[in-house]
Amino acid sequence: MAITVKDLKSIPKSQERIGKLGRREAIDGMLMSLPWVIGFVLLTVGPMIFGLYVSFTKWDIVSSPKWVGFDNYVRMFSGKDRYFYQALKVTFLYTALSVPVHLILDIVIASLLNMKLKGTNIFRSIFYLPYILPIVATVVLWSWVFNADYGLVNYALSQVGIQGPKWLQDQNWALLTIVIMNIQYLGFGMMVMLAGLQRVPIELYEAASMDGAGWWHRLRHITLPMTSSVIFYIIIIHISGSIQTFTQSFLLTNGGPNYATYFYMLHLYNEAWRSFRMGYASALAWVLFLIILGITILNFRLSRYWVYTD
Numbered sequence: 001m002a003i004t005v006k007d008l009k010s011i012p013k014s015q016e017r018i019g020k021l022g023r024r025e026a027i028d029g030m031l032m033s034l035p036w037v038i039g040f041v042l043l044t045v046g047p048m049i050f051g052l053y054v055s056f057t058k059w060d061i062v063s064s065p066k067w068v069g070f071d072n073y074v075r076m077f078s079g080k081d082r083y084f085y086q087a088l089k090v091t092f093l094y095t096a097l098s099v100p101v102h103l104i105l106d107i108v109i110a111s112l113l114n115m116k117l118k119g120t121n122i123f124r125s126i127f128y129l130p131y132i133l134p135i136v137a138t139v140v141l142w143s144w145v146f147n148a149d150y151g152l153v154n155y156a157l158s159q160v161g162i163q164g165p166k167w168l169q170d171q172n173w174a175l176l177t178i179v180i181m182n183i184q185y186l187g188f189g190m191m192v193m194l195a196g197l198q199r200v201p202i203e204l205y206e207a208a209s210m211d212g213a214g215w216w217h218r219l220r221h222i223t224l225p226m227t228s229s230v231i232f233y234i235i236i237i238h239i240s241g242s243i244q245t246f247t248q249s250f251l252l253t254n255g256g257p258n259y260a261t262y263f264y265m266l267h268l269y270n271e272a273w274r275s276f277r278m279g280y281a282s283a284l285a286w287v288l289f290l291i292i293l294g295i296t297i298l299n300f301r302l303s304r305y306w307v308y309t310d
Contacts, residue, residue, distance in 0.1 A: 055282035065279065072283035084284075086259050087267035090175065094263065095242040097179045102238050103231070105186055110193035111223070124194070131187030139251050142181045143168070168252055171260035178248050178261060189234045196230030197223070228307045236299055240292055264288060 055072055057065035076084050109127060113120050130138060145152045146167040154164030167177045204222050213221070224231070246265035249255055255262035255270075268288070272281035 051282045051285060054279050055286050057279045059278040060276045061278055062276075068279070072280045073287075075280065076283060076287065081280075083259070083262065083267050087262050087264040090260070090262050091243055091245070091264040094175055094179065094245060095239060097176070098182060098242045099235065099238045101179065101183065102186065102189060103234060105183065106189040106193045106234055107231070109186060110190050110197055113190070113194055114197045124191070127190055128187035130184040135247050136251065138184065139181070139248055142184075143252055146177055146181070169257060171257045174253055174257060174260045178245075178252070181248065182245075189238065192234055193227065193230060196227040200226045225308045229309060232299070232303050232307045236296060239295055239299075243288070243292055243295075 054065060056067060056069055058068045058071075059065040075081055079085075113124050113127070144150075146154075148154060148164070148166040148169055151164075151167070153167070157164040165173045168174050200223060204226070205218055208218050208222060244265055245263050246269065249261045249263045249266050250269065253261045255266050264284075265288075268281050268284045271277045271284060
């Protein structure tokens with residue numbers, strides 16, 4: 001069909017209408033995102049900037065902030081705060097123990113739930129349920145389970161002739177007990193891993209099986225490479241969450257025994273709301289932010305060597 005002069009004259013008008021429609025859609029999009037932007041500025045960016053300012057001051061909430069420069073940071077790293085390095089040590093040790101356990105269980109359980117078997121939907125709900133339950137309620141429940149005198153764990157061990165440890169009352173077991181307790185929060189990572197497994201083409205497994213590949217070779221050469229981006233995301237989330245652990249230590253041990261579970265967030269809380277050193281607590285918060293940011297950047301740098309993107 002030949003293009004007429006009338007058609008050529010109508011092209012600028014069509015482009016003008018498209019341009020107006022695009023501008024209108026852009027304005028509508030900005031208006032719809034405006035509530036989120038306002039909330040982000042007022043509830044996230046604003047408090048962060050204020051917290052950065054307060055970290056250079058001495059402030060007890062009651063009186064006005066007094067500028068002290070880098071004194072809070074000098075106190076932190078010079079050893080004047082005798083609990084700072086202990087809190088870092090406990091937090092990093094907990095993260096080193098917790099993240100690999102969670103990652104392995106995420107992969108294993110997601111792989112089992114990815115099988116085409118009856119009842120898998122029920123088990124998916126069961127594994128995800130603790131993640132959405134109130135954390136205080138679950139922590140109190142686990143405190144009964146690990147009670148040294150009448151807890152279910154020690155009772156079960158006594159039935160086979162084993163004297164159970166004091167768990168949360170023993171400084172050699174307290175941190176490991178919290179690691180074991182937090183295994184219940186597999187729901188999020190497990191569901192994300194399950195979604196990643198369902199993206200792997202079934203044809204790859206069928207071709208590998210025809211070539212005689214066993215489950216280990218399929219896992220190593222197909223599953224892990226094809227879900228490496230998902231695993232990378234889960235690692236980032238688990239590390240960030242582990243470093244910010246607070247409730248378990250606060251409710252169960254209050255940092256004890258002998259500061260064996262004295263997490264960084266608990267130290268920050270004590271400085272802010274028990275000692276009312278808000279300036280120093282803000283400095284602790286910013287150091288924590290920089291630690292998480294640095295670990296995240298390092299993980300992104302290392303991801304180029306093992307994360308496969310198609």
